[in-house]
Amino acid sequence: MGEVILTMKGIDKSFPGVHALDHVDLELRRGEVHALMGENGAGKSTLMKVLTGIYTKDSGTITYEGKEVEFHNTHEAQEAGIVIVHQELNMVGDLTVAQNIFIGREFKKGIMIDDKKMIRESQKLFEELKIDIDPKAKMSDLTVGKQQMCEIAKAISHKAKVIIFDEPSAALTEKEIADLFNIIRDLRAQNLGIIYISHRMDEIKVITDRVTVMRDGGYVGTLITKDCTKEDIINMMVGRVIYETPKTQSAVPADAPVVLKVEHLNAGRMVQDVSFELRKGEILGFSGLMGAGRTETARALFGADPKTSGDIYINGQKVTINSPEDAVKHGIGYLSEDRKRYGIVVQKSITENSTMATMEEFMSGFLINKGKEKKVTEKYIEELATKTPSADQLVVNLSGGNQQKVVIAKWLVRNCDILIFDEPTRGIDVGAKNEIYKLMNRLTKEGKSIIMISSEMTEILRMSDRIVVMCEGKKTGEIPIEEATQEAIMDKATRDIQ
Amino acid sequence: MEKIKQIPIVKKLGFNRIVLFAIMILMYIIFCATIPGFFGPGRIMSILNYAYFLGFLALGVTFVIATGGIDFSIGPVMFCCALMAGYTFGTYHIPMVLAMLMSVAIGFLFGLFNGFMVSFIGIPPFIISMASMNIAKGIASVYTKTQSVQWPQSASDGGWFRNIVKVGGFPVGLVVFICVVVILYIILNGTKAGRYILCLGSNREAVRLSGVNVKKWMMLAYVICGTLVGIAALYYVAAYTTVQPGSGDQYNNEAIASCVMGGTSMVGGLASIGGTVLGTFIISLLQEGILAYRLGKDIQLIITGLIVIVFVYLDVSARRRKS
Numbered sequence: 110m111g112e113v114i115l116t117m118k119g120i121d122k123s124f125p126g127v128h129a130l131d132h133v134d135l136e137l138r139r140g141e142v143h144a145l146m147g148e149n150g151a152g153k154s155t156l157m158k159v160l161t162g163i164y165t166k167d168s169g170t171i172t173y174e175g176k177e178v179e180f181h182n183t184h185e186a187q188e189a190g191i192v193i194v195h196q197e198l199n200m201v202g203d204l205t206v207a208q209n210i211f212i213g214r215e216f217k218k219g220i221m222i223d224d225k226k227m228i229r230e231s232q233k234l235f236e237e238l239k240i241d242i243d244p245k246a247k248m249s250d251l252t253v254g255k256q257q258m259c260e261i262a263k264a265i266s267h268k269a270k271v272i273i274f275d276e277p278s279a280a281l282t283e284k285e286i287a288d289l290f291n292i293i294r295d296l297r298a299q300n301l302g303i304i305y306i307s308h309r310m311d312e313i314k315v316i317t318d319r320v321t322v323m324r325d326g327g328y329v330g331t332l333i334t335k336d337c338t339k340e341d342i343i344n345m346m347v348g349r350v351i352y353e354t355p356k357t358q359s360a361v362p363a364d365a366p367v368v369l370k371v372e373h374l375n376a377g378r379m380v381q382d383v384s385f386e387l388r389k390g391e392i393l394g395f396s397g398l399m400g401a402g403r404t405e406t407a408r409a410l411f412g413a414d415p416k417t418s419g420d421i422y423i424n425g426q427k428v429t430i431n432s433p434e435d436a437v438k439h440g441i442g443y444l445s446e447d448r449k450r451y452g453i454v455v456q457k458s459i460t461e462n463s464t465m466a467t468m469e470e471f472m473s474g475f476l477i478n479k480g481k482e483k484k485v486t487e488k489y490i491e492e493l494a495t496k497t498p499s500a501d502q503l504v505v506n507l508s509g510g511n512q513q514k515v516v517i518a519k520w521l522v523r524n525c526d527i528l529i530f531d532e533p534t535r536g537i538d539v540g541a542k543n544e545i546y547k548l549m550n551r552l553t554k555e556g557k558s559i560i561m562i563s564s565e566m567t568e569i570l571r572m573s574d575r576i577v578v579m580c581e582g583k584k585t586g587e588i589p590i591e592e593a594t595q596e597a598i599m600d601k602a603t604r605d606i607q
Numbered sequence: 608m609e610k611i612k613q614i615p616i617v618k619k620l621g622f623n624r625i626v627l628f629a630i631m632i633l634m635y636i637i638f639c640a641t642i643p644g645f646f647g648p649g650r651i652m653s654i655l656n657y658a659y660f661l662g663f664l665a666l667g668v669t670f671v672i673a674t675g676g677i678d679f680s681i682g683p684v685m686f687c688c689a690l691m692a693g694y695t696f697g698t699y700h701i702p703m704v705l706a707m708l709m710s711v712a713i714g715f716l717f718g719l720f721n722g723f724m725v726s727f728i729g730i731p732p733f734i735i736s737m738a739s740m741n742i743a744k745g746i747a748s749v750y751t752k753t754q755s756v757q758w759p760q761s762a763s764d765g766g767w768f769r770n771i772v773k774v775g776g777f778p779v780g781l782v783v784f785i786c787v788v789v790i791l792y793i794i795l796n797g798t799k800a801g802r803y804i805l806c807l808g809s810n811r812e813a814v815r816l817s818g819v820n821v822k823k824w825m826m827l828a829y830v831i832c833g834t835l836v837g838i839a840a841l842y843y844v845a846a847y848t849t850v851q852p853g854s855g856d857q858y859n860n861e862a863i864a865s866c867v868m869g870g871t872s873m874v875g876g877l878a879s880i881g882g883t884v885l886g887t888f889i890i891s892l893l894q895e896g897i898l899a900y901r902l903g904k905d906i907q908l909i910i911t912g913l914i915v916i917v918f919v920y921l922d923v924s925a926r927r928r929k930s
Contacts, residue, residue, distance in 0.1 A: 413816055432815075432820075433815055443816060452813055453813055456810075472799060
C-alpha cells in the first residue's frame with residue numbers, strides 16, 4: 110500500500126425523511142483494494158454517488174491527491190481519474206466493443222470517425238488487461254462477464270487513478286470472477302486505488318487489503334482484511350453472529366399433495382421441454398448458471414411471456430395461463446429478479462404497491478377503502494420489518510432490501526398459494542437475507558409452496574427441499590436435498606448438451 | 608421556501624397549485640388594470656365559456672397523459688362531434704337530445720378507437736392520435752360536404768340546449784363543470800380505474816405482472832378522454848354556435864398546456880385534476896386578455912407553445928432532481 114490518494118471525512122447527506130449518510134469517513138491508498146461493506150441501505154452506494162458527483166454532500170470534505178475537491182457530475186470525476194464500474198452495465202448493445210469503449214470521445218479522421226484506431230486502442234487495452242475479447246464484436250453478443258471486462262477496460266482508458274467496483278461479481282461465473290480478480294490484482298500492482306463493493310464475504314477475504322464497514326448510513330470502522338475474520342466483519346455489519354447451515358432433510362412429508370405440475374413446457378430457445386412438480390409446503394430450488402433458462406421458465410409459467418406448448422395443472426386440475434392475470438387468479442405470485450422493472454412502481458407509495466394485486470378486496474362499491482388499505486399495509490410493514498417512516502412513503506425512497514419486502518408484501522396480501530421467488534435475495538445484505546429466509550420457511554409451514562430460483566449455491570442448499578437443475582434451456586437434473594452437494598449440482602448445471 | 612412547503616395546508620393543496628392560483632389572480636389583476644372595461648361580469652362570462660370546453664378537453668387528456676400516452680386528436684375530434692351532430696340536426700331534423708347524444712357518442716367512439724389501437728394493437732399513442740386527428744377532420748368534412756355548421760340560436764327551435772351554459776344570468780355551465788370535475792377527481796384518486804391508470808403510467812410491466820389487465824385500464828383512459836371530448840363539443844357550440852370544418856388543432860396545444868401546467872407529468876404516472884382545472888382557467892384568461900389587447904390568435908399560439916415547453920422542462924428537471 111502506498112500513500113493516501115483519497116480521503117472522505119465527515120460526509121453527511123440527507124434526503125427528505127432519510128439521513129442517508131451520517132458523518133462517514135473513508136480513506137483510500139494507492140495500490141490498495143479497499144472493500145466497502147454494509148447491509149443494503151447502509152449507504153455504500155450513496156457514499157460513492159457523493160464521491161463521483163451524482164449527489165452533492167450536505168457537509169464533510171473530500172481530499173483527492175492532496176487537494177480538497179468537489180465534483181459536480183460523473184464527467185468531472187472521470188476527468189480527475191475517479192471512475193465507477195457499475196453493477197448494471199451501461200453499454201449500447203448494438204455498437205461494437207470498441208465503439209462502446211470510446212463512446213462520447215471517438216477518434217476522428219477529419220469529420221469521419223476513425224474506427225480502425227478505436228479498434229487498435231481497444232486491442233491495446235485488452236492486451237494490457239490480458240483478456241481475450243474481439244473489439245469488433247457486437248456488445249450484445251458478449252456474455253455478461255465479457256461485458257463487465259469491457260466496462261473495466263473503458264474505465265482504465267480514462268487514465269483512472271481510482272476505480273470503484275460496485276458489486277462487480279453479482280452476475281459473473283466462477284471463472285469470470287477469477288479473471289476479474291487477476292485484473293484487479295494487476296491494477297493494484299500499477300498503484301491504482303480500488304474501492305470494492307460486494308456482499309460476498311469470501312471474495313472480500315481473497316481480494317481486499319482493508320475493509321470499511323458501514324451500517325445504517327453511519328461509519329462503523331475500518332479493518333485490515335488479513336487480520337480479521339469473516340465473523341468480525343459480519344458482526345460489524347449487523348451486530349450479531351449469523352450461522353448458515355445447509356438443510357439436510359426435506360421438511361415436506363412424502364405424501365404431501367402436488368399443488369403444481371408443469372408438463373413439457375416450451376417457450377423459445379430458453380425453455381425446452383421443462384417438466385416438474387411442486388408439492389404443498391415445499392421449497393423447490395431452481396439452480397443453474399446465468400442463462401440456464403430458469404427465469405424464462407418462471408415467466409412462461411406465470412404467463413408473463415408467451416409459451417409455445419406445455420400443460421399446467423394446479424391441484425390436479427388442468428389450467429390455462431396466458432397472462433399474469435390468469436396466473437394470479439389461479440393463486441400464483443411472481444417475485445421478479447429485477448424488482449425495479451418488474452416488481453414495483455417506484456413513484457407510488459408502499460400502500461399502493463402492496464395492494465396492487467388485490468384491489469378487489471379493498472373496494473367498497475366503486476371506491477377504494479383507503480383506511481383498510483393502509484391498515485393492511487401497515488400490518489405487513491410491521492410483519493416484514495420494512496424500514497420506512499410510513500405506509501405513504503414512495504417506494505423510490507426505500508433501499509433495495511426494503512423494496513423487495515414491498516414486493517413480497519404484495520403477494521402476501523394476495524394470499525397466493527404458489528409463490529415464485531426469482532433471486533429473492535439478490536443484492537440484499539445478510540441481515541435482510543435472513544429475514545427473507547425465515548419468512549419463506551414460515552410461509553411453507555403455513556402450507557404455501559415456493560419455487561425459488563437462485564444463483565447462490567449456499568442459498569439453494571440452505572433453503573430447498575428439492576432441487577431442479579437447468580442448463581441451456583433444459584432441465585438437466587432433479588436432486589432431493591438429502592443427496593444434494595455443490596458438486597452434484599454443478600455437474601448437472603454445466604453438463605454439455607449434445 | 609422548503610419551510611413553506613411543509614405547512615400542512617400547503618402540502619394538502621400542493622405548493623405548485625397555490626402558485627398557479629396566485630398567477631391566475633395576478634394575471635386577472637394586471638388585465639383589469641391595463642385594459643379598460645376588462646373588469647366586470649361580461650368578461651368573466653366570456654372566460655368561462657372558453658374554460659368549459661377547454662376544461663373538458665384538458666380533463667380528458669389528463670387521463671391519457673397519466674397513462675404515459677398522448678392524444679393530439681382531441682381538438683379536431685371535438686370539431687368532428689360538433690360538425691356531424693350539428694349537421695344531422697340541421698339536415699335531418701332529429702330531436703336536439705339525440706343530436707347531443709350523438710356528439711358524445713362520436714367522442715366516445717374515437718376514444719374507443721384510439722384506446723384499442725394503443726392498448727391492444729400496440730401502436731404508439733403519438734402516431735395513432737395524429738392519424739385519428741386527420742380521420743376526424745376528413746370524416747367531418749365529407750359528412751358536412753365541407754360546409755360550416757350552424758347550431759341553433761337561443762330563440763330558435765332546439766336552441767334550448769344553450770341552457771347548459773346559462774339560464775338567465777345563472778351560470779349552469781359552471782355547476783355542470785364543477786360536478787364533472789368532482790366526479791373525475793373521485794375516479795382518478797378514489798377508484799380502481801384511477802389507481803391502475805396512474806400506476807401503469809409509472810411502470811406498466813410491474814402492474815401487468817401483478818395480474819392486472821393493463822390493456823383494459825389503459826383503453827379506459829382513452830374512452831374517458833373521448834367521452835369528455837364529446838361533451839366539450841356541446842359546450843363549444845353552446846357558446847359559439849358556428850363550427851368550421853378542417854380545424855381544431857390549436858385546442859390540442861391549449862388542453863395539453865393546461866394539463867402540464869397543473870402538474871400532470873408528460874411521462875405518465877402523475878396527474879392532478881385540480882391542477883388541470885387551474886391550468887384551464889389560466890389559458891382561458893390568457894386568451895381573453897390577448898383578445899382584449901387585440902394581439903390576435905397567433906400570439907396566443909406562440910404563448911401556449913412556450914408554456915408547454917417551460918412546464919414540461921420544469922417537470923423533467925424536478926424528476927431529475929428526485930432520482
